[in-house]
């Protein structure tokens with residue numbers, strides 16, 4: 182199909198939008214790909230929609246290749262399902278909430294773990310129906326505190342969200358591996374430069390998670406990267422590697438009375454904070470010293486990962502013999518850094534037989550109390566100075582100085598385990614006829630954000646510069662003049678179209694040749710074919726947008742070269 186610029190809904194702009202801080206924001210607006218509708222809400226214009234569709238197509242192809250089944254769920258969802266998992270509280274102000282005419286509360290989905298769990302509960306009854314991978318490419322809503330950088334951080338945006346369901350942990354590990362490999366293929370095909378880094382699961386919950394980051398100055402994430410080995414982690418996930426156990430005077434400590442059982446939820450309710458704000462401090466012995474290590478409250482403790490993070494120190498469990506831990510004891514403290522609530526419990530996992538303390542916000546930089554329970558007495562045992570990892574800090578794996586870089590989070594994969602299937606009691610009948618609790622993974626790609634990330638990584642001083650697979654056209658044909666030039670350009674467009682290429686034809690009247698060239702550079706189609714100076718001879722000029730090379734050749738040869 183030939184897209185004619187004389188009829189295209191496209192108005193390129195000479196000037197940058199006043200509020201644009203990043204290259205992708207400036208250029209996608211100036212080149213007429215997107216248009217701001219309201220804060221954090223964007224309209225996709227014809228050229229932008231084509232790029233967005235190309236990204237979606239690649240994502241779809243690779244998701245289908247790992248056996249993913251595409252579905253489409255509503256974006257408007259009953260709030261009660263998000264209350265049931267605690268995520269309404271965890272997301273807090275990030276959730277767009279509304280009420281229907283009957284007074285029922287709804288949210289606009291920020292991500293769909295709840296709905297997919299319920300869908301599978303409704304549809305799947307036997308282990309024979311599993312494993313299953315479901316995905317959708319859908320509009321998501323998050324009332325971001327700082328919507329910025331155009332489509333990089335929208336309040337309404339496109340996400341590919343996938344969910345895997347299995348009966349056994351090995352099945353989850355396999356689904357996770359399949360997604361990880363599919364993501365590598367997707368981002369390679371998109372032409373993105375990316376890194377896979379260890380991440381924290383946050384409000385999503387679950388145990389293991391990794392992010393796909395596209396290095397770019399405009400990114401809002403910082404990751405630590407080892408120049409010597411393959412260690413890479415979001416700095417959010419490595420704060421505790423720099424935690425310094427400090428035997429310092431804690432200052433005044435005031436006890437709070439928070440009775441109840443020592444669950445994260447009970448603690449949260451006792452101190453009036455969302456459950457996700459509660460951080461477990463796992464009590465372990467690091468080189469023989471009892472130490473607390475912060476992990477998010479809704480996350481299972483992965484000791485192997487912990488040992489890896491803290492290497493070369495040896496990590497051992499604090500045993501019940503070390504402290505006579507009581508499962509029913511909860512105490513709260515107000516330390517010098519504000520509220521720091523601690524509790525203990527026995528964990529079912531025999532590897533974590535001893536105990537866990539919880540604090541609020543303990544992975545935030547600052548001083549945090551950690552303690553142990555002995556008999557019924559709780560003693561604040563030590564304080565931790567948690568510091569953010571700095572460039573040059575030793576790599577936890579090999580000791581080399583870490584580099585810090587900025588990046589855009591383009592994908593995030595989670596081994597959720599049973600957080601959601603427990604909440605909705607999703608069981609299937611196992612081979613022995615007994616119910617088995619299902620285990621789950623979730624896997625996101627920021628489809629609209631990937632468009633901006635690509636623009637960030639590939640744009641140059643003249644404008645956008647798309648990789649071939651996502652470009653809005655394969656060839657941009659410029660009619661550099663009227664008469665013979667215009668006629669040759671039309672012939673070129675027809676021949677390229679017949680050869681199966683997607684063609685953008687600049688056939689606009691009343692636009693100078695110079696302005697057409699400027700627009701071609703701004704729009705960023707990788708190959709530009711110009712019909713102008715030597716049109717009478719049937720000779721065209723072929724330009725490579727990225728390499729900025731040009732050669733003159735007969736039209737037929739140009740078509741043969743491009744096809």
Ligand code: ATP
Nearest residue numbers: 325333334335338340590591592593625626627630
């Ligand atoms: P961020 O840290 O940038 O806020 P997130 O960790 O909250 O992202 P996830 O919940 O992991 O995001 O969602 C999966 C993917 O959706 C992200 O990896 C990202 O690519 C995309 N995404 C998240 N929020 C936005 C947004 N506001 N605008 C565009 N894409 C987004």
Ligand code: MG
Nearest residue numbers: 275323325383
């Ligand atoms: Mg976010």
Ligand code: MG
Nearest residue numbers: 392402590593
């Ligand atoms: Mg994130």
Ligand code: MG
Nearest residue numbers: 392590592593
């Ligand atoms: Mg994320």
